[in-house]
Amino acid sequence: MSQVVDARGMRCPLPVIHLARRAADEAPGTLLEVWSTDPAAASDVPAWCRMRGHDYLGAQPHEASVVGGAGHTAYLVRLAGDPQRPPAAGATAQP
């Protein structure tokens, strides 16, 4: 069962900040589902996972509906086993 981080209506970088705050409170292995309406989340949630060593499992679009309200995308993240974040200072993109 996944935990929902509801970041709908927020603009970058707030969805990733909310995700990071929740990740700090949850146990390793937890499945988080980030709900976002911000197009930047499609790049930034996977990039955050890469920088923090978590597993990015993909995105699921949720169409707007009478029951569910406005449409959003759910980004799935599995928190890594090691709760210590890797040092990111000095990080440079590698191919």
Add this chain to the structure above:
Amino acid sequence: MANGAPGRAILDASSGPVHPLARETLLAAVDAGWADPRRLHGEGRTARRLLDQSREVLAAGLGVRPSEVAFAPDGPAAVRLAVDGIRYAGRRRGTRTVASAVEHSAVLVPGQHLVATTGQPDLFGLVPVDRLGRVDRDSWAAAVGTPGTVVAALQHANGEVGTLQPVEHAWDACRAAGVPLVVDAQASLGRVPPPPVYDVLAADARSWGGPGGLGVVVLPERTRWALDGPRDPDQAVAGATGHTPWVPLALAAAEAWQQTAAARDEDAAAAFALVERVRAAAAALPDVEVVGDPVDRLPHVVTFSALYADGEALVRELDRRGFAVASGSACTASTLEPSHVLAAMGALTHGNLRVTLPLAAHSRDRDDAVARFIAALPQVVADVRAELGAGRL
């Protein structure tokens, strides 16, 4: 005047500023070359002579014939004309276009529009790039080898992240497939040697310190290129694209080319070292990723992204402190979409800053500007993160 407003550090030179001598030439040409170069009177003949001279200077600099140099209203229009003319010339063989995922929107937006309006995704082949922004060679070869492909477009270098593309390899793959290659040199001309191979070259005079409002299209005689529509009766003056530029713009662009080309290698070496310092300083900050190839890149461009920082706030805070810097973050764009270049590279798109160094000829104090930028950056990033309560994440 040549150094901009006092105390301002110009670190966003993608749209200029104009080389000081090109500025003088532009002002003089407003008086000397205002006339329509098609007119037969003395003023018209003077304008015609100045336009022809400008074309000769650019042709000599690019190693082509003057008749192979045509103009466009701006850089993006030059790219569109380059692609459209190759596609039209090849219309009997197909209409498919191939481009890298980090091409200019002048290539990507029409391609995506074509797919959307025809419902045929095969008509536009998008080739992915790696984490450094470099096109994948095997994917490129496969994409241009797909039947029905009639034109391919690849940047010489990307103006947002600086990464140089393997243009020669891409051209070889295109030749093997019989597909002409458009090389978009909008970000690179004047900063590095021109691309060694292409079937059409598209450029923007701003990249070598020339004025805005002038695109250049180089069409070698061997290239099959044509536009739809009636033949232009002014082609002798206007060139293949049919665009006759305002003569002062062409003359200023030629002056800027001569000045910038003469100083290019020295300017590039100095800029490369300055960018190296910015890259190192940014990478030393916590949770900052420097994007793009560290070595095989444009000398004067660097971009990086700060996790948990708002790109718009970074730009505003730096502006307040006297720095003009760009950003590829969504919140700084009118569209609310982040930079497609950063997204295609898998880079963080928020908290993004992009430094494009001006030519030393314009900003003689650019060393000092970079030093001040490096000194200000840690506090600016920390302040912007703290605003969002993200200082300790």
